[in-house]
Amino acid sequence: MSNKGLMMKIGLPLLILAIGIGGMTVMVKKRRVPVKKVTPFRGVLVETARVTRGDYRLRIEATGTVQARRQTDIVPQVSGKVVSVAPNLVAGGFFRQGEELFAIETIDFELAVERARANLSRSELDLQTVKARADIGREEWQRLHPDEEPNPLVVYAPQLKSAEAALLSARAALRQAELDLQRTRVTAPYNCLVRSENVDLGQYIRSGTKVATLVGTDEAEIIVPLPLGDLHWLQVPRSPGEQGSPAIVSLRSDGQRWQWSGHIVRSLGEVDPRGRMARLAVSVADPYGRNPRAENRPELALGSFVTVQLQGDTLPGVVEVPRRAMREGDRVWIMEDRKLRIVPVKVVRREKNTVLVSSGLQGGEQVVLTPISGAADGLLLRTAEN
Structure with a gap:
């Protein structure tokens, strides 16, 4: 390789490198030093809510x-x-009070009534016969012994008592036979729903055997545990x-919320040993909507899991504070003139989303909802609006 070519290979890169270093040196010397700009502290960005004082239920x-x-439990009193069986006597069927559920064959009981009536007539005749004999015996005695009381046997006293007792027994037997005849027709004791049944046409049933279970439709209960x-x-x-x-019972179904009005009817008078909770019974009228004037809503069926909101006493002059605004030690942060002030408050009651405060706040304050690390009185604050 010639000397000229060798110099080109070595000298050209060095020349380019020298030009680059020179250009960088010129640019560095001519650059402007950036001016430092100090941004003033505008306060910690917080979310606030305004509270009011008033009566709170x-x-x-x-x-x-x-x-x-x-x-x-429906248990027949006769066998x-x-x-006959009512068409609605199936699980889920409805009955009004007094409507027939089923009927038992009556012929045997009708015959029993006839026999009881015949026996009653015989007893009445026997009593009249004994009374007539007693009258005759008394007259004979008075004619023969006018100054003496007649012997009980003479005036048929034992026979008379026996006949009177037989008459009373015959009357009771007739009454019993008539009752048994009436009991062949079994009716609904109140407005009800059939929960279960075990009776059918042609079946022989015995007295004392359960054949159906009914539940009332005029009223339902919810047992709610409470602290x-x-x-x-x-x-x-x-x-x-x-x-x-009063109470409001809510049921969610198909994405909708349905409500019924109710009220507390009693306490069960015991504490659940597992949860240490008291239990109250809340009553709801017409849960199945059987009243013609009932609202168009689903049935509040047995077994439904519901939410119950109980309306308690009214607390006068309290401030409702969001739970997010409460700090440790029952303190609240409020924003006054864009500065933080820590205020101790007296809590009356804590609810799910709110805390009720009786003193420490007057109402109208802006409470701070945002947690702040190292919060102290006088800390500068700002909101999104500021």
Whole structure:
């Protein structure tokens, strides 16, 4: 390789490198030093909510399962063959009070009534015969012994008592036969729903055997467990006729929420040994919507799991504070003139989403909802609007 070519290979890269270093040196010397800009502290960004003072009605939420207020096992009082069964006597069928459920063959009982009536007539005749003989015996005695009391045997006293007793027995037997005849027709004791049944046409049933189970449709109950501390906020009836606290029963179905009105009817008078909770019974009228004026909504069927909101006492002059605004030691942070102020408060009651405060807040304050690390009185605050 010639000297000229060798110099080109070595010198050209060095030349390019020198030009680059020179250009960088010129640019560095001519650059402008950036001016430092200090941004003033505008305060910690927080979310706030304004609170108000007023009367607050307590709302205590609980859950429970719908159960029957009344439940009756249908047990026939006479034996016999079933000759008629109501079409609705199937699980889920409805009956009005007094409607016939089923009937037992009556011929044997009608004959028993006839026999009882004949026996009653015979007893009446026997009594009249004994009375006539007693009258004759008394007259004979008075004619022969006018100054003496007649011997009981002479005036048929024992026979008279026996005849009177036989008459009473015959009357009772007739009454019993008539009752047995009436009992061949079994009717609904109240407005009800058939929960289960075990009777059919032609079946022979015996007295004392359960053939169906009915539950009342006029009223249903929900047994709700509550902490013992919630009881003193509610009106629980202690005697018949007292009205308990109102309640709203809610059921979610197909994405919708349905509600029924109810009220507390009693306390079960015991504490659940597992959860240490008191239990109250809440009554709901017409759970199946059988009343013609009932609202168009689904049935509040037995076994439904529902939410119950109990309306408790009204607390006068309290401030409703969001739970997010409460700090450790029952303190609240409020924002005044864009500065933080820590205020101790007196808590009356804690609910699911709110805390009720009786003192420490006057109402109208802006409470801070955002947690702040190292919060202290006088800390500068700002909101999204600021």
